[in-house]
Amino acid sequence: MATKTVTKGNLLRSNEVCASPVAATTFSSGDTVKIPAEDKNLVILIQPSATGNIVISKGNGYAGVADLTLAVTADKDNWVQLDTSAFGNVSGANKGFIIMTPAVAGSLSLINAL
Numbered sequence: 001m002a003t004k005t006v007t008k009g010n011l012l013r014s015n016e017v018c019a020s021p022v023a024a025t026t027f028s029s030g031d032t033v034k035i036p037a038e039d040k041n042l043v044i045l046i047q048p049s050a051t052g053n054i055v056i057s058k059g060n061g062y063a064g065v066a067d068l069t070l071a072v073t074a075d076k077d078n079w080v081q082l083d084t085s086a087f088g089n090v091s092g093a094n095k096g097f098i099i100m101t102p103a104v105a106g107s108l109s110l111i112n113a114l
Helices: none
Strands: 004-005 010-012 025-027 032-036 041-048 052-056 070-071 078-082 099-103 107-112
Touching: 004 025, 032 107, 041 052, 041 070, 070 078
Parallel strands: 004 032, 010 107
Antiparallel strands: 025 107, 032 099, 041 078, 041 107, 052 070, 052 099
16 A cells, blocks of 8 residues: 555636646555645546545544545546545644545546635
8 A cells, every 4th residue: 555645736717717637646445645635625536447435534624524435436537526624634644635545446636626
């Protein structure tokens, strides 16, 4: 199991077209994936190689209440928008990041939405 850090995506503004996200970060089942939690809303593109689950860990800030389990479909574009106040870490070793643990392999790209 490895730790992967995702590169921050392009900024998506209202009434604008966003170019494709930055290069995808690949991950394997059981990896720890660190997603930058700098902006309020993140749009995440997950492209798994198999159908399965991905867990987004609750953050340690005021809105971090529960983990989120996402059921993703193989060979499809799976989109999710996350509120960083619920899943971002504000202190500790993972400060500034959202932690994702996949049970499948695949790739992930980010777009930051305003």
